[in-house]
Every structure is written in structure tokens, then in C-alpha cells.
Amino acid sequence: MPPELPGFYFDAEKNRYFPIKGPIPGSKSKPSISSSSSNSAPTRRGPVSSRTSILLQTRELNGNPLWLKHAKCNFQDEFLKIHASRPQVWAFNGTDKIADGALEQMRLRIMTPEGETATVGLLAGGMNGSLSFCEVGKVGQHFDYGVKCMPEHVWPLKREHEECKVPVHLWRPPPVQFSSDVSCIKIPGKQSIAVDGDHIQHALITTLGSERSGGSVHILNLAEPFDLSLRTATVRQRLHDVASFRCTIWTADCSTNGNRAIVGTNLGAALVNLENAVVSWVCRGKSDVLALQFDQSGNIALCGFRNGAIVTVDVRENQGVSSRLISHQIPSSPSERFQGHSQKHWFKLSGKIYPTDTTYMPKSICSLVSLQLYDQYFLASSVDGSINLYDHRQIKKGPVQCYEGQVNSHTRTQLGTDPSEKFLLSGGEDCYMRLWSIKSGKLLFEDRFSTSVPLVSCCQLTERYPSELDGGQNHTGYSHGQHERWGSWLGSRDGLYYVQWY
Structure with a gap:
């Protein structure tokens, strides 16, 4: 039988x-x-x-x-929620202070003594100005230089008879040092790359700036294979300076095709052509732009301001002769309308703004994430711990979903989603990591395994494997989270953590 x-x-x-x-x-x-x-x-x-x-x-x-x-x-959704509520967490030694500023994962090609091979890499930016390339796998284990970052299982606390198989290995060569903090790392078209498996051409990297100089924009060439057998073939040789600013660069985003970037500064938002280094301002104001996100078309950008406003900006080039930005009076957020004895009903912004598409959160915006599979929706968080889901078509009606349980008061923590966009995760000031169901808003997991705040995160598909969902048959390809094994990297001052929940 x-x-x-x-x-x-x-x-x-x-x-x-x-x-x-x-x-x-x-x-x-x-x-x-x-x-x-x-x-x-x-x-x-x-x-x-x-x-x-x-x-x-x-x-x-x-x-x-x-x-x-x-x-x-739905059976499959409930199955994934069960596993998301009981993740496995590993900490990697030798990674402290390398990934508390920015973090991204990508697929790339590596040259080894045995030949060319495909692998997964991490780009980690630190608040100390370091940029580290980490090879995820066992390619780097063959070399006698760099740091082999050994994993330690930190959650849940295992019993003596339990064995926790290490899901990934990490190796990193010496880092590159910038003159100021790494404020953002972005991979162009990351979602389509995850689906199609195409090679990434470059990565966008920005620095915050210091008292002596402003922030800067760089691209890292990823088109050619990394030759790890040559100690001199460092990340520095692949970095190209694109533009320098006389202001602070808080954040950035990259268009899907990778030829344009938008940077958020203390003076507004500016477009940077990554091919010819031309800079053009699309939004100017007195409130810092702390969070940015292109929509899928690349024609619209969401700007999250320090005063709590989320503004929609048209970033298409002007067809006319004049490049002067149009001035607008945008209603202030409810929390700013009364400060002391003065009344602040408006704040000024210049640019191609859609004032009617403006919404507000209680405090400064710290993260914006546009959903790729549901292009009318985006996630936003503010420094008071509020996390909301919005619909562009009904933005004046407020959020369509709220995610309770986050603890924050002033820290800029980054939201993360898995490739299937079923789950949302974020770190809190209480050093807890929390994971919610995006659709239901239910908090699925919260626990503390770090002694510092998990500030940045990146989620990525790691592997397919046989499961009870498909009768033990192994499949290849991408199918929106039904049979995959999901993993997320978290960066804090303590170092890197790997969270695997299915």
C-alpha cells in the first residue's frame, strides 16, 4: 500500500x-x-x-x-505562521559594529582556485564608517586571510539532546573605511533579481557626512566576478565615487533599472544620475528627509520627514525650460500644530508635490517600504513605535492596518519584509526582535537575543527543500513563500544575527 x-x-x-x-x-x-x-x-x-x-x-x-x-x-499561510512564531537565531562572532548602519544581501560570482562559482554575499555598513563584504557560504573558508565568523545558536535555548544545524557560514576579508558613517546600502531591482536569478551590476552606497565634509554617493561594481584568491582585489578597487554633497545624507533608494538614485538629506531630496553624476533637486524643505522609497514605476518617490509627514513627490524630469521648484504649503502634522504658545499650521516644501496625498505619523518617519507584490501598498514606521500599512489610493483615510507591540522613542530602526511579503520584522529599543503577519497585523514573535537594538535588516530566499507541504518533492524556482526556507539578517552594534523561521 x-x-x-x-x-x-x-x-x-x-x-x-x-x-x-x-x-x-x-x-x-x-x-x-x-x-x-x-x-x-x-x-x-x-x-x-x-x-x-x-x-x-x-x-x-x-x-x-x-x-x-x-x-x-489558508492552510499554507497558517503553516508559515506557525514556523514564523518559533524561529531559530544564530549570532556570528567577529561582526560587532560592522552592520549597525546598513545591510544588504545579494547573489554574485566568486573566483576561487577551483574556478568560478555562484555564492551569496552581504554588504554591511557600520556607523564607524566601515564597509564590509561578507561571503555567505564556505567559499571563503579555503583562504588563510580574513575573518571566519563562527555562528552560535542563541535562540531558543536548546536542550542537551537537541542539535541545531548551522544554516550558513560567514567569512569576511578586511573592510573598507570611509571618512563618515555608512548611512545606506541599496541593491537595484533586488525583487526581480530574487525571482529571475540575474546577476547584479552594482550596489548603491551612501555616507552620512561629518563636520568637515558632507555626505557622498558611491557605487560598487558587482558585474565582474570577485577574485578572492588575490588579497589585493579588495572592495576598495571596485568602488566609484559618484557625487558629493554639502549636507547630511540620511538615506537613499535606487531605481529598479539601477541608473538613478534618490537621496534624503537635511535639505530635502535629490536625484542622482548614476551614469553621468548629474544631481537635480526634486524636493527642498527645512525638515530632514529620513526615509525614502521609489514606487515600481520609478516616477514617484515617497519622502518621510522628521516632522512626521509622508509626502508623495513626482521625480520625472521637467519638460519645460525652467527647472525652478514650485513652492507648496503643506499642513503640519497634528502633533506639531501647537508647540508652546505658537501655532504651526503649515510647513513649506518646494518641488513637484501632491499635497492631497500627504499623510502623517505621530513622530519622525524612520522607515518606508513599498510592497512589490501589492504595488498600491507601503509600510511606514515612526520613532514613537508606530508601524502602519497604507494604501496609496486611500491615503487620506489613514492606515489600513496597524502593527502593535513595537517599543521605540527616538531610534531609527529599519523595517524588513520577506520576499513573499507575508511577514514584517523590526527591532525595538528594548532590544527585542518582533515579527508580524502583514495581512492580519498579528504579532507572531517577540523575544530578546541581543544586548543592543537590532537596527537594520535584510531578508532573502536562501534555499528550497522537501517538506510535508508537497509530499517530500523538491522543487526549484520561486513561488512566493510556499515551500522555501526563509532567512533574515539583522544588524546591531553587537554584530550580525541570522534568523531562520522556515
């Missing part, structure tokens, strides 16, 4: 498996709260294996979609 597969039945006459698409005749259409444990929703506190078994039994009895606690659910 062929083995049983959860969610499938075997037809002996046709000699194949068929999925169970609907409820078994005679079963209840909506399991009640008082029904047996096989029909009840899995609880967050139970072991992952136990809760997964309960979920599989529920699907076998009631089909997919499921009814859990009188709510209609």
Missing part, C-alpha cells in the same frame, strides 16, 4: 495521488470552539511539530480553505 500523504488520497485504479480539495462528506463546514483538538486552531505556545500536526489534521478533515476559530484561513 502506498504511504499516506497529508492532504492527498491515493486512487488505486489510477495509481496516483489526488489532493483533497474539499471537506470530507459528513464533516462540519465550520469547526466550533468546543470541537475536538483535531479541529481547533493551533496555539502559539505549543511545539511547532505538534501544532503542524494539528493543522494537517484540520485540513484533512475540512479541506482548504480552513475554518479556524470561526475565521476563514
